[in-house]
Structures are given as C-alpha cells and as structure tokens.
Amino acid sequence: MKLSTRAQQISPSATLQAAAMARKLKASGRDVISLTVGEPDFFTPKNIQEKAIESIRDGSASFYTPTDGLPALKKAVQEYFHTSYHLNYELKEIMINPGAKFGLYAAFMALLNTGDEVLIPTPYWVSYSEQVKLADGVPIFVEPFDQKSCKVTPADLEKYRTDKTKVLLMNSPANPTGMIYTKEELTALADYCLAHDLFVVTDDIYSQLVYHGAEFASMVNMRPAMKENTLVITGVSKTYAMTGWRIGFAAGPVKLIHAMSEIQSHSTSNPAAVSQYAAIEALNGSQKEAEKMQETFSKRLDAAYDLVVVLPGFSLVKPQGAFYLFPDVTEAMEKLGYTDVEKFVADILEETGVALVAGTGFGSNRHLRLSYAVSQEAFAKAIGLILEFLTLKK
Ligand SMILES: Cc1ncc(COP(=O)(O)O)c(C=O)c1O
Structure with a gap:
C-alpha cells in the first residue's frame, strides 16, 4: 500500500x-x-459542565444536530459577534465547527484551488501550513521586516504577493508570539488586501486572552468592506478552558459558510451535540x-x-x-x-x-x-x- x-x-x-x-x-x-x-x-467551569450533563440526561445530546450547528448556539454566537465585534451577522453567515482547527481546514478546502497561494506571516501556528497543503494550496511564509515585534506590514506582504496569491491568514493575539496587532496596523493591512483582492482568514481564537489594557482588534472590523472580505474563525477552547470539547465558530460571507457546511456535512456531520450544549452555556452563562x-x-x-x-x-x-x-x-x-x-x-x-x-x-x-x-x-x-x-x- x-x-x-x-x-x-x-x-x-x-x-x-x-x-x-x-x-x-x-x-x-x-x-x-x-x-x-x-x-x-x-x-471547564462548573456551570458549563452541568449544562452538558443535563443535555445528556434529558436525551437532547443523543442525536445529530444540523450540520452547521444547533440554532440556539448559532444565536448565541450571533449575539457574541454583536457585542464583541459590533457586527450583525445573519444566522446563515455563521456556522459551528468541531474546533476552530476544523473551521480553518474547511475554509482552506472551500477557498483554494491547486496552486493558490496563502500568505502566512511568520512565526506561525504549526497547522496553517499543513492545512493549506492538504487543500492543495501553497503556503507562502512572510518574514516580517520587524523581527522584534514579528508583525507584518503591507510592505512585507508586497514582497511575497504574486498573481496566485488568494488569501492572507491573520492571527492576533498570535501563537506562538503572543503579539497583538494595533488598529492602525490592521487598517493598513485591510486596505492592502482590499486593493489587491486578497481574502482574509483571521484566526481570533485568543481574542479574549489579552492583558494589561491591550485591546484586541480584528481585520474584519477595520473597513466596512472587510465584512464580506473576511472569514472570522474563533471558538470556546482557550477562553473557557474547553479544548477537549472541540467547538469553534466561523462567520463570513454566506457563499463561503455554505461551502464550508457542505464540506463539514460530508466529513464530520456536525460538532458533538453535547459540546454544543456546553458551548451555549459558555456564551450565555456567567462569564465570571x-x-x-x-x-x-x-x-x-x-x-x-x-x-x-x-x-x-x-x-x-x-x-x-x-x-x-x-x-x-x-x-x-x-x-x-x-x-x-x-x-x-x-x-x-x-x-x-x-x-x-x-x-x-x-x-x-x-x-x-x-x-x-x-x-x-x-x-x-x-x-x-x-x-x-x-x-x-x-
Ligand atoms: C492559533 C490557534 N488557532 C487555532 C487553534 C485550535 O483551536 P481549537 O481547539 O478550537 O481547534 C489553536 C490551538 O492551539 C491555536 O493555537
């Protein structure tokens, strides 16, 4: 074999x-x-554990859920984007994934044709490059000029952009550096992406783990046109100590979310029902x-x-x-x-x-x-x- x-x-x-x-x-x-x-x-906090146990006991966690997630969880995610990003996504612009990691994978599978290039600022989280390759794309590693902050600028991206470049992958706060891009830096990058027709996938999984008054900002918020030009990937893993539950969220253009749902439907069916019930409590319950x-x-x-x-x-x-x-x-x-x-x-x-x-x-x-x-x-x-x-x- x-x-x-x-x-x-x-x-x-x-x-x-x-x-x-x-x-x-x-x-x-x-x-x-x-x-x-x-x-x-x-x-995982007790209140979240309890809701999961309840959903097992009352039988609701026994069954498949819609591929793109339980309506109640999608509503909670919609509310989350409203309060945390000040963005109004329709429910069809949102989906639930079995972990942010699978959301990213489904996104690359839905976005890339053979040979399409994805700009990945270095240093980068280990799975981005491998996922791009799995989707027959080509990871292009962008070295930041500023080796101390490890943040890229439009000038850095311009060195690597070709006519095959399709996507810019962003991750702030970043794994492994913990660095956060400022609004000014993100605005410059957003303008660059809009000018050169680059779609943005932003991995915001650490958005709530920011310290000492630092402010989280996302590419999607930098210009009104970015909402249609960005896929936001996030989830409950890091914020709520729920890595084992495997729940992520994606929000973006309907066409992309629909394609990702088709991919998810034929690969994982739906994220585990019990974990989705737990995630509803994570988002709607006490944040203490x-x-x-x-x-x-x-x-x-x-x-x-x-x-x-x-x-x-x-x-x-x-x-x-x-x-x-x-x-x-x-x-x-x-x-x-x-x-x-x-x-x-x-x-x-x-x-x-x-x-x-x-x-x-x-x-x-x-x-x-x-x-x-x-x-x-x-x-x-x-x-x-x-x-x-x-x-x-x-
Ligand atoms: C940058 C980054 N994105 C995504 C993930 C995966 O998150 P999830 O547990 O929701 O799949 C991780 C986990 O280590 C991560 O560090």
Whole structure:
C-alpha cells in the first residue's frame, strides 16, 4: 500500500510531538516539567459542565444536530459577534465547527484551488501550513521586516504577493508570539488586501486572552468592506478552558459558510451535540470563571516574562496576549555552540527534564516557545533548571 502524496507531505505537529516526548520521558520515571502545552490548565467551569450533563440526561445530546450547528448556539454566537465585534451577522453567515482547527481546514478546502497561494506571516501556528497543503494550496511564509515585534506590514506582504496569491491568514493575539496587532496596523493591512483582492482568514481564537489594557482588534472590523472580505474563525477552547470539547465558530460571507457546511456535512456531520450544549452555556452563562482565568494568565505573564527576559542569551519583547513566550535564543545557542534549536531543546529536556517547543515548527530556527499555561511555581522551577543548564554548560 502506498500513501497519497498529500499524506506524505504533511509534517507532524511540532507542539504535539514535543508534548509526546515529554510524556515519554515522564513515563520512564523522570521528573518532567512540560512548558509545551497549548491549552489552559484549568477545568471547564462548573456551570458549563452541568449544562452538558443535563443535555445528556434529558436525551437532547443523543442525536445529530444540523450540520452547521444547533440554532440556539448559532444565536448565541450571533449575539457574541454583536457585542464583541459590533457586527450583525445573519444566522446563515455563521456556522459551528468541531474546533476552530476544523473551521480553518474547511475554509482552506472551500477557498483554494491547486496552486493558490496563502500568505502566512511568520512565526506561525504549526497547522496553517499543513492545512493549506492538504487543500492543495501553497503556503507562502512572510518574514516580517520587524523581527522584534514579528508583525507584518503591507510592505512585507508586497514582497511575497504574486498573481496566485488568494488569501492572507491573520492571527492576533498570535501563537506562538503572543503579539497583538494595533488598529492602525490592521487598517493598513485591510486596505492592502482590499486593493489587491486578497481574502482574509483571521484566526481570533485568543481574542479574549489579552492583558494589561491591550485591546484586541480584528481585520474584519477595520473597513466596512472587510465584512464580506473576511472569514472570522474563533471558538470556546482557550477562553473557557474547553479544548477537549472541540467547538469553534466561523462567520463570513454566506457563499463561503455554505461551502464550508457542505464540506463539514460530508466529513464530520456536525460538532458533538453535547459540546454544543456546553458551548451555549459558555456564551450565555456567567462569564465570571472565564474572567478569573484571564486574570490568572495576566499575572502569570508578568511573572513568566520577568524570569525569561533575564535568562542569559534570551531576547524577548513582552507579549500582550495568548499564553506563550517566544524568545529569540540565538545568543544563548551561539555561546553554547548550538546551531540547531531542535538539538538545543532536546538537550534541555534530556538534562533538565524541562520540555519546550523548538521554533522550527513555527518557522524559526532561532526561537523556542514556552507556555505559561502551568502553575507559577512549576514555571519558576523550570526556569531555574534552564538557568542552571545555561550557566553550567558554558
Ligand atoms: C492559533 C490557534 N488557532 C487555532 C487553534 C485550535 O483551536 P481549537 O481547539 O478550537 O481547534 C489553536 C490551538 O492551539 C491555536 O493555537
């Protein structure tokens, strides 16, 4: 049996691979602190759990739902976009997906023909490039001129645009950098996209994890014409500690949402009914727990940043969102004779038991990613071990 060319060209997820390596070492009896996690370390709030249990007990979660989601959840999402984005989407412009990840996949499948190019600012979340390839598109990695902020400008995009460029992928707050684009920066990018007929897919999954007065803004809001020129992808995973439930939302032009629903209907049918009932409560119920988690992340960011910014040879701009730090470790590697960040990260794991993700999967051989979705104590202990590694190795 020979696998398809499509299947063979997919790279494994760097983040899932790093997490698996950490688990393997732990299973062998080693003490491991994993800073690889891409999900909140909290349990889903009780009120959400209870509604899910209710829907199981009263039988409503037993059945298929409409492909594009339960009407009550679509209404809650419509209300969410109204209050958070000040946008009025019709219900037919909204769909529910089994995770934001599948929403992105369905979008690329619906948008791309063979050879269509998608501009992906680097560093980027590991799945974008692989999903574009699965849809027979071509990921084009846009290097930001400003290597400190890691934010792209129209001038950066212009260097990579060809007559095959169809889509710009945006992600702010970003994974892995935690950077947030300002309204001014987004407006310039929106104008560029409108002028060159580039459709925008914006992954806003971290929109509610912003800290210290930073303001989330989305490309879709920057010009009235952007509503028809943008697909917004978001969901409940990160905000409500619901990664395991697999619920995402998409909002955009009717034609695209319809095509994505057709793709979803023939691939997954519908997102799990029980998870949709849970998501209704997440959006309509008390926001107290979500706010508490956001505050905890905000405190953890301060503590984590203070510890990492002083590590010898680590260089870092303080992020304002998500729950990752993405320091440039060129200097630290040079001092210790490393040229390969994967080897650097592998040795840190081997010698200290601290698991990190190498920047390679995000498009950088100079960075590594640390997640602060762990307790402050565990994070501080991990950084102490990394400091020992950096100083003793010299
Ligand atoms: C940038 C980004 N987009 C999307 C996702 C996937 O979200 P979901 O759990 O809703 O599929 C993740 C999860 O790590 C992410 O980091």
